[in-house]
Amino acid sequence: xxxxxxxxxxxxxxxxxxxxxxxxxxxxxxxxxxxxxxxxxxxxxxxxxxxxxxxxxxxxxxxxxxxxxxxxxxxxxxxxxxxxxxxxxxxxxxxxxxxxxxxxxxxxxxxxxxxxxxxxxxxxxxxxxxxxxxxxxxxxxxxxxxxxxxxxxxxxxxxxxxxxxxxxxxxxxxxxxxxxxxxxxxxxxxxxxxxxxxxxxxxxxxxxxxxxxxxxxxxxxxxxxxxxxxxxxxxxxxxxxxxxxxxxxxxxxxxxxxxxxxxxxxxxxxxxxxxxxxxxxxxxxxxxxxxxxxxxxxxxxxxxxxxxxxxxxxxxxxxxxxxxxxxxxxxxxxxxxxxxxxxxxx
Numbered sequence: 374x375x376x377x378x379x380x381x382x383x384x385x386x387x388x389x390x391x392x393x394x395x396x397x398x399x400x401x402x403x404x405x406x407x408x409x410x411x412x413x414x415x416x417x418x419x420x421x422x423x424x425x426x427x428x429x430x431x432x433x434x435x436x437x438x439x440x441x442x443x444x445x446x447x448x449x450x451x452x453x454x455x456x457x458x459x460x461x462x463x464x465x466x467x468x469x470x471x472x473x474x475x476x477x478x479x480x481x482x483x484x485x486x487x488x489x490x491x492x493x494x495x496x497x498x499x500x501x502x503x504x505x506x507x508x509x510x511x512x513x514x515x516x517x518x519x520x521x522x523x524x525x526x527x528x529x530x531x532x533x534x535x536x537x538x539x540x541x542x543x544x545x546x547x548x549x550x551x552x553x554x555x556x557x558x559x560x561x562x563x564x565x566x567x568x569x570x571x572x573x574x575x576x577x578x579x580x581x582x583x584x585x586x587x588x589x590x591x592x593x594x595x596x597x598x599x600x601x602x603x604x605x606x607x608x609x610x611x612x613x614x615x616x617x618x619x620x621x622x623x624x625x626x627x628x629x630x631x632x633x634x635x636x637x638x639x640x641x642x643x644x645x646x647x648x649x650x651x652x653x654x655x656x657x658x659x660x661x662x663x664x665x666x667x668x669x670x671x672x673x674x675x676x677x678x679x680x681x682x683x684x685x686x687x688x689x690x691x692x693x694x695x696x697x698x699x700x701x702x703x704x705x706x707x708x709x710x711x712x713x714x715x716x717x718x719x
Contacts (some may be wrong), residue, residue: 385410400593407587425569446614467672468611475704482697485626506646517667535651542647
């Protein structure tokens with residue numbers, strides 16, 4: 374039933390684009406339509422990369438998933454860079470890390486089997502990577518707390534931490550892929566490689582177009598909803614960009630596969646910190662105003678606290694439902710704090 378609904382909701386993407394061109398509805402309507410349309414597109418990107426991985430084997434398949442699994446977040450960020458919305462970019466990436474660690478992991482633990490065993494070693498490594506990312510981001514962030522956080526000197530200063538994060542990602546991903554052994558045979562009912570890549574290409578192009586609509590209507594939606602751009606970026610845009618991974622992890626947890634569900638939640642956060650954040654920063658030099666990695670104290674504190682809190686919760690290597698409820702409650706508390714944080718400089 375859920376898959377049928379996702380397939381049907383893919384029609385929202387072309388519908389949104391047609392309405393934007395032909396009808397010119399209000400920006401608020403466009404923002405809502407674009408946000409909802411991105412959810413099935415994110416799912417389709419994940420679906421096509423999984424089918425492609427059945428033909429390419431574990432290593433290339435893993436790289437495909439790494440490259441395109443976070444495509445919605447990456448595209449949204451680059452569109453926002455092009456629109457000179459650096460605060461939206463940083464907020465959405467920080468929100469992705471926090472929501473994956475707290476909301477997705479918490480929901481999975483709450484809805485999954487009680488007292489299930491976790492892969493503590495793997496989860497500990499991923500949480501450690503998030504912590505390292507936060508520490509490295511302090512290098513350009515601290516100078517950004519005084520003066521213009523988007524000055525060119527900070528963009529140059531951000532290159533070092535970005536390269537270090539990407540290098541760390543490549544090393545850990547390579548080691549991780551070497552440990553994985555997956556069958557190369559095509560599963561029953563799987564797509565051909567040509568079909569998988571064609572669907573992936575179409576979904577990525579549609580995601581880019583819908584992301585442009587989303588970002589262009591964000592400011593008007595924020596004004597109409599009486600919300601700050603920071604709140605919309607760190608909560609709404611972050612959840613929309615990760616919708617496929619969010620839903621997938623919870624469904625897997627409901628099936629009793631807690632090791633896999635928790636791995637998806639926490640490794641997704643690490644992937645944003647070590648791949649998406651530095652990737653967007655380095656690619657931003659192709660635009661008029663390069664992105665600095667000067668995160669606000671509230672963003673860094675949220676990311677660091679989320680990683681530390683989860684590390685304490687899972688330290689015994691068991692998943693308990695009350696702990697999942699606690700993680701969701703902590704995320705809800707952070708959302709309230711984000712609501713009152715205000716925009717940068719405001």
